[in-house]
Amino acid sequence: MNEFGSTTKRMEDEYEDGSEIGYIDRAAESTLEQHRKVLEEFERKREARGILLPTDDVQVRKELRKRQVPVTLFGEDAYDRRERLRLILALELEKAEKESDETQVIPEGPKLGDDKQTETFYTEGTARLRAARKEICLHSLKCARERVSQEKRRVRALKAFSEQRNDMDDEDFSLAHSWQEKRKEFIKSAQFMSVLSSQFGDERPLTGIRFAPTHQILATCSWSGVIRLWNVSDCNEVGVLRGHSERVSSIAFSPHVSSSYLLASASADNNVRLWSIDCDNYSLTKTTVLRGHSARVTSVEYHPLGKYLATASFDHTWRLWDVETRKELLVQEGHSKPLYKVSFQVDGSLAISAGADCGARLWDLRTGRSIASFLGHGKPILTVDCSPDGYHFATGSEDHSIRIWDIRKKRCVYTIPAHSALVSHVEFHKNGHFLLSSSFDNSCKLWSTQGWVLIKALIDHEDKVMCCNSTSDGQYIASCCFDRTWKLWGVENWAQEKEEGEEAPLLLNGMEDERMEISH
Structure with missing residues (x-):
């Protein structure tokens, strides 16, 4: 066997041992795994931002208590508590989707935070707010009608x-x-x-x-x-x-x-x-x-x-x-x-x-x-x-x-x-x-x-x-x-x-x- 053939044989032996190429593969796999985790975390946060939550802090506490997690943590304010509930719901949603893929069974009934839910959460407004919105609507329609009419006339002129x-x-x-x-x-x-x-x-x-x-x-x-x-x-x-x-x-x-x-x-x-x-x-x-x-x-x-x-x-x-x-x-x-x-x-x-x-x-x-x-x-x-x-x-x-x-x-x-x-x-x-x-x-x-x-x-x-x-x-x-x-x-x-x-x-x-x- 010539020198080139012996060199090729030695490289193949090293690859089989995993001493060099194996190290490269493990490093690449580790990097890909880190990227995968980052993307999953980013996707989880993106989905969490789309979850509808009650704005009332009392309702947020009730939802946390229902899931048997601490209602409040040390140094946590109302906004932090609401964001923690959002993350919990995102994890629940992800878990439900994985179980659905494995069993091909759709969970019964919509849950809070599920993007398939048919009910949207609203905080009920007062009668004063309803009256104010009606007044603002009537005023804005009148003003918009006059503004658009004047603008059309001005542009035409x-x-x-x-x-x-x-x-x-x-x-x-x-x-x-x-x-x-x-x-x-x-x-x-x-x-x-x-x-x-x-x-x-x-x-x-x-x-x-x-x-x-x-x-x-x-x-x-x-x-x-x-x-x-x-x-x-x-x-x-x-x-x-x-x-x-x-x-x-x-x-x-x-x-x-x-x-x-x-x-x-x-x-x-x-x-x-x-x-x-x-x-x-x-x-x-x-x-x-x-x-x-x-x-x-x-x-x-x-x-x-x-x-x-x-x-x-x-x-x-x-x-x-x-x-x-x-x-x-x-x-x-x-x-x-x-x-x-x-x-x-x-x-x-x-x-x-x-x-x-x-x-x-x-x-x-x-x-x-x-x-x-x-x-x-x-x-x-x-x-x-x-x-x-x-x-x-x-x-x-x-x-x-x-x-x-x-x-x-x-x-x-x-x-x-x-x-x-x-x-x-x-x-x-x-x-x-x-x-x-x-x-x-x-x-x-x-x-x-x-x-x-x-x-x-x-x-x-x-x-x-x-x-x-x-x-x-x-x-x-x-x-x-x-x-x-x-x-x-x-x-x-x-x-x-x-x-x-x-x-x-x-x-x-x-x-x-x-x-x-x-x-x-």
Whole structure:
């Protein structure tokens, strides 16, 4: 036998002994086994997320007791207990499927967590919640009908206006021309926007700022737990609201004003307060505390009706309150981590919640169902706001970006690399011409809603910008900062600047060419 033949024979002997190839096979089998276990665990968790569970902690305890497992573990809260039940049900489901494959016998009767079940678990709502949903439904249908009709008319008029058609009636021409002129006027004025006033707001960092519906006053809140009222005309303090024992994280004015302003505030003391403020002398007439959250409340927002209030919290839930009766109507779970923001769609039929789980959820207030989940941000979502068009909303995240989402397509349609630090606040203006954002990169920015082009950057702050807000006419913008100051932005001597602006080249022409045909 030649040398080559002896070498081949020796290799075959080694393979038969399993000294080399056997080791490789065992290593490969071990790796494949690890991958198989990881995939099984991933599949088990995926199936567990689809299991319907009762939201009431009492019912969760009953289900655990029924399965003869500990009702509660050391350091376990209601959410952890619910997730433990979810995992137990997933294991039961997996075991039942294996037994079914072996015996070819279908288990008798549906079980909790079985995807073949015909019964869905619901927590029964109160009569007040049923009445509120009916009222929201009727209001949203009316608003949606008017919004869609106006939008169709505006789009038709703009199309005819751009094509210079002769068959346009005077009313459509006036509508298209008016909308174009208002947008041009705002973009021109934005080029000259600067700081009109800068005020020291509190002894500790400011966290929120909001204009009242009448634009006569604005309110600021801070880590000191104090809310201060300011006169917009001279930027002087006109009132102080004290009541929270911890820092205040968010404030919101009711959209409707009668003889008094109604202001809501959310705090780290787990409470929400409603303040009634006299419109004439800005004195406090009444205050009410809403208790229910078990962790710090991060956001408060009024429903467009003005009768309901939504709050988001670190207890992983958002809640709906009746402002008139001061009663809690709804406790909504669904997020796996703390919530930072909840916002209402312009018609009032939908709510959008977002938080530290890097996702946003869309809720139908008329039925209580979760319609869709929106995933895409790489870090927690800190802020969310809905567009006046009714089908877009924006989210700002710690990943420094703003994402524009389409509710109809259920996906992100545009990503704005907006800031060089986390985005602390986003807000659509009521006229739909621009999106306002603030960031920890010490700036506020205005973005055109046609093409998402930058209109103006407001960069006079010396520290992190915590929040911003604009008046409904777009004349003023207010922003508050971590350095305990707030600033009022606007255009000084607008008539003179307008004449100069007509000769200056603007971004307008470039923006007018942009349309809503946006891509990733």
